[in-house]
Amino acid sequence: xxxxxxxxxxxxxxxxxxxxxxxxxxxxxxxxxxxxxxxxxxxxxxxxxxxxxxxxxxxxxxxxxxxxxxxxxxxxxxxxxxxxxxxxxxxxxxxxxxxxxxxxxxxxxxxxxxxxxxxxxxxxxxxxxxxxxxxxxxxxxxxxxxxxxxxxxxxxxxxxxxxxxxxxxxxxxxxxxxxxxxxxxxxxxxxxxxxxxxxxxxxxxxxxxxxxxxxxxxxxxxxxxxxxxxxxxxxxxxxxxxxxxxxxxxxxxxxxxxxxxxxxxxxxxxxxxxxxxxxxxxxxxxxxxxxxxxxxxxxxxxxxxxxxxxxxxxxxxxxxxxxxxxxxxxxxxxxxxxxxxxxxxxxxxxxxxxxxxxxxxxxxxxxxxxxxxxxxxxxxxxxxxxxxxxxxxxxxxxxxxxxxxxxxxxxxxxxxxxxxxxxxxxxxxxxxxxxxxxxxxxxxxxxxxxxxxxxxxxxxxxxxxxxxxxxxxxxxxxxxxxxxxxxxxxxxxxxxxxxxxxxxxxxxxxxxxxxxxxxxxxxxxxxxxxxxxxxxxxxxxxxxxxxxxxxxxxxxxxxxxxxxxxxxxxxxxxxxxxxxxxxxxxxxxx
Numbered sequence: 001x002x003x004x005x006x007x008x009x010x011x012x013x014x015x016x017x018x019x020x021x022x023x024x025x026x027x028x029x030x031x032x033x034x035x036x037x038x039x040x041x042x043x044x045x046x047x048x049x050x051x052x053x054x055x056x057x058x059x060x061x062x063x064x065x066x067x068x069x070x071x072x073x074x075x076x077x078x079x080x081x082x083x084x085x086x087x088x089x090x091x092x093x094x095x096x097x098x099x100x101x102x103x104x105x106x107x108x109x110x111x112x113x114x115x116x117x118x119x120x121x122x123x124x125x126x127x128x129x130x131x132x133x134x135x136x137x138x139x140x141x142x143x144x145x146x147x148x149x150x151x152x153x154x155x156x157x158x159x160x161x162x163x164x165x166x167x168x169x170x171x172x173x174x175x176x177x178x179x180x181x182x183x184x185x186x187x188x189x190x191x192x193x194x195x196x197x198x199x200x201x202x203x204x205x206x207x208x209x210x211x212x213x214x215x216x217x218x219x220x221x222x223x224x225x226x227x228x229x230x231x232x233x234x235x236x237x238x239x240x241x242x243x244x245x246x247x248x249x250x251x252x253x254x255x256x257x258x259x260x261x262x263x264x265x266x267x268x269x270x271x272x273x274x275x276x277x278x279x280x281x282x283x284x285x286x287x288x289x290x291x292x293x294x295x296x297x298x299x300x301x302x303x304x305x306x307x308x309x310x311x312x313x314x315x316x317x318x319x320x321x322x323x324x325x326x327x328x329x330x331x332x333x334x335x336x337x338x339x340x341x342x343x344x345x346x347x348x349x350x351x352x353x354x355x356x357x358x359x360x361x362x363x364x365x366x367x368x369x370x371x372x373x374x375x376x377x378x379x380x381x382x383x384x385x386x387x388x389x390x391x392x393x394x395x396x397x398x399x400x401x402x403x404x405x406x407x408x409x410x411x412x413x414x415x416x417x418x419x420x421x422x423x424x425x426x427x428x429x430x431x432x433x434x435x436x437x438x439x440x441x442x443x444x445x446x447x448x449x450x451x452x453x454x455x456x457x458x459x460x461x462x463x464x465x466x467x468x469x470x471x472x473x474x475x476x477x478x479x480x481x482x483x484x485x486x487x488x489x490x491x492x493x494x495x496x497x498x499x500x501x502x503x504x505x506x507x508x509x510x511x512x513x514x515x516x517x518x519x520x521x522x523x524x525x526x527x528x529x530x531x532x533x534x535x536x537x538x539x540x541x542x543x544x545x546x547x548x549x550x551x552x553x554x555x556x557x558x559x560x561x562x563x564x565x566x567x568x569x570x571x572x573x574x575x576x577x578x579x580x581x582x583x584x585x586x587x588x589x590x
Contacts (some may be wrong), residue, residue, distance in 0.1 A: 003156055005167075005169075005171060006173045007206050011208055015433065017211070030182050033177060040056075040210070041057075044056060044427045056424040057422075057426055067390060069184060073170055075153075076168065078151070079150070079151050083181060083184050087573070088165050095108040095179075097174050099170065101204035102173070107411075122213065137361060147517065150232070154259060155258075170186060180529045190233050195267070196573060197238060198247075198267075198307075199273055199389060201383075203386035205219050217371075224384045224410050227410075228408060232407040242384065244290060253499075257300070260302050262300065266303060267387075268305070271329035274329065275329060289342065303400055307347050307390075310348065310351050310375075312372055314373075320363045321498065327348070331343075338400060343395050365418065365421050374576030382415075388411065438559065442585060444586060448578055454512065455510065455516055456486075456490060456512050457581065458525075459500075462528040462585065463528075465586075466590050480509040480510060498531065501527065501550060516575065519573060520551075522558040523550075526554040526557045528590070533590060536561065538556050542568030543555045543564065550570075555572065563588070
C-alpha cells in the first residue's frame with residue numbers, strides 16, 4: 001500500500017524487476033538513479049534479432065528512481081527532519097525531497113531556484129552555493145546541502161480499506177540523478193498542525209516509479225508543506241471520491257477528531273463529488289455539512305478554514321467558453337464564511353483565473369495527461385501556491401489565524417512543466433505481464449452492441465469518453481425530458497457542456513430516444529472532443545457535398561480525426577449501431 005509508506009508505486013510491468021541498488025561510501029548512502037534508468041531503457045529496447053523495440057518512456061520525461069529512508073518514530077505527531085546531501089561534480093539536475101506520503105519538502109530545479117530554508121556546507125566556502133551547484137565542481141571536491149523540514153506522522157485509512165491503519169513511521173524520499181543521504185536527524189517538535197479534509201484534488205496522491213513529475217497525480221495538500229516554515233506541519237486526510245458526507249461516514253474525520261488539538265487548524269475543500277449527488281446540493285447537504293464541521297472544530301479549540309473547490313480545466317464544446325460547474329459551491333463557501341466568521345481561501349477563483357488566462361491547451365501540462373480535474377505535481381505545486389497566497393491575504397488580519405499566516409513562505413520558486421508530457425507505455429519486452437487491475441477498455445461493458453443507437457445511448461457514451469459525470473439536478477431544458485428517466489442526467493450533462501447542437505432541438509424537444517444517424521453522431525462526438533481537446537484546423541473534405549449544412553464543421557472535424565473513411569465512401573445518413581458508436585468513441589482518443 002503506497003499511502004502508509006513513501007507514496008511511490010512501480011508500474012505493474014516492473015513487478016519482477018530489481019530497479020534500484022543502494023550503495024555506500026565515505027559520504028553516505030546513494031544510488032545512481034540516472035544510470036539505472038538508462039540501463040532499464042536499454043534492456044527494454046534490446047532485441048536479440050536486432051530489431052529496435054520501444055522503451056516505456058523517452059529521455060524527455062526525465063524519470064528518476066528515489067532513494068528512500070524509513071524510520072520508526074515513538075508516536076504520532078510532528079517531527080523536524082534535517083537532511084544533509086553531499087553534492088560533487090558537475091550537475092544540472094532537479095533535486096526533490098518528499099516526506100511521509102509524498103509531501104514536498106524541497107525543490108531545487110534546474111533554473112537554480114530553491115527555498116530559503118536550505119543552507120550549504122561547502123568544503124571551500126562560497127556565498128552563492130547555487131552557482132557552485134550548477135557550475136560543477138572539480139573531481140574529489142564538493143559540498144553538502146543541509147535542509148530542514150517539518151513532517152507529520154498520523155494514522156490513515158488507505159485506499160480500498162475500511163479501517164484506520166496506525167502509522168508510526170516517517171519516510172524521506174530523495175530524487176535526483178544521484179540521490180544521496182549523508183546525514184539525517186529527526187526530532188519531535190511541538191508546533192501547530194494544519195489538518196486537511198477534502199477529495200482527490202487535495203489528497204496525497206501516489207507517484208509512479210520510476211518517477212516523473214508530469215505523469216504523477218498530485219493533490220495540492222501534499223504540496224502545501226513546500227510553502228510553510230517549520231512553524232506548522234501538514235496532516236492531509238483528504239481522499240479520492242470523498243464528499244462532505246463520506247469524509248465523516250468512512251471514518252476519516254474520526255482520525256482528525258482523535259488528534260486535532262487546541263490551536264491547530266483544519267482546511268476543508270469539497271464539492272467535486274458533492275455535486276454528483278442530489279442530496280448534497282450547494283445550498284443543501286453541502287452547506288449543512290460544512291457548517292457542522294466548523295462548529296465541531298471550534299468546540300475543540302481548533303480554527304476552521306474553508307477552501308473553495310479547485311477549478312476544472314473544463315470548456316463547452318459548442319461555443320468553446322469556459323464551463324464553470326463549481327461556481328455555486330464556491331459561492332456557498334463564501335456565504336458560510338461571512339455568516340460564521342470563518343476565513344475562506346478562494347482557490348476556485350484563483351485557479352479559474354489562471355485556467356481562463358492561459359486557455360485549455362496552455363494549462364494542459366499542469367494536469368495529469370488526459371485528465372481535466374486532477375493536477376500532476378507541477379499543477380498541484382501551483383495550486384498550493386495559490387492556497388498559500390490566500391492564507392496570507394485572508395488570514396493576516398485575523399488574530400487567531402495570524403500565526404499560520406506568518407508561517408507561509410514563497411515556496412521554492414517557479415516549477416514549470418515541459419511543453420509535452422506523455423504517459424509511459426508497456427514495452428514489448430514486458431508483453432507477457434498482465435495488469436493485475438485489468439487493462440480496462442473504454443465502454444467494455446457495453447450491452448446490445450447490434451442494436452441501433454438512440455440519442456440517449458450516444459450521449460451516455462460520449463460522456464464516458466470525455467470523462468464528464470452525470471448531472472443529477474435537472475433544469476427542464478427540454479420539454480420531453482422530465483427528470484426521472486435513466487438518461488436525464490446524461491442529457492443535462494451534455495447540455496451544460498455544449499455537446500448538443502441546437503439544430504437537433506425541435507419545438508423545445510430533444511427526442512432522446514430517436515435513432516441516430518452517423519452525421520448526428522459526429523455532432524455529439526466532435527462537441528465532446530472540443531470540450532477536452534483542440535480540433536485540427538478545419539479544411540474542406542470529400543464529404544462536404546454529402547452532409548447537412550449544420551453538420552459541415554462536424555463532418556470535417558471527424559474526417560480530420562480519422563473517424564471517417566478517407567475515400568468518401570461512408571453514408572452519413574445511415575443509422576449506426578451501439579457497437580459502432582462505441583468503437584468510434586474509442587478511436588477519438590480523448
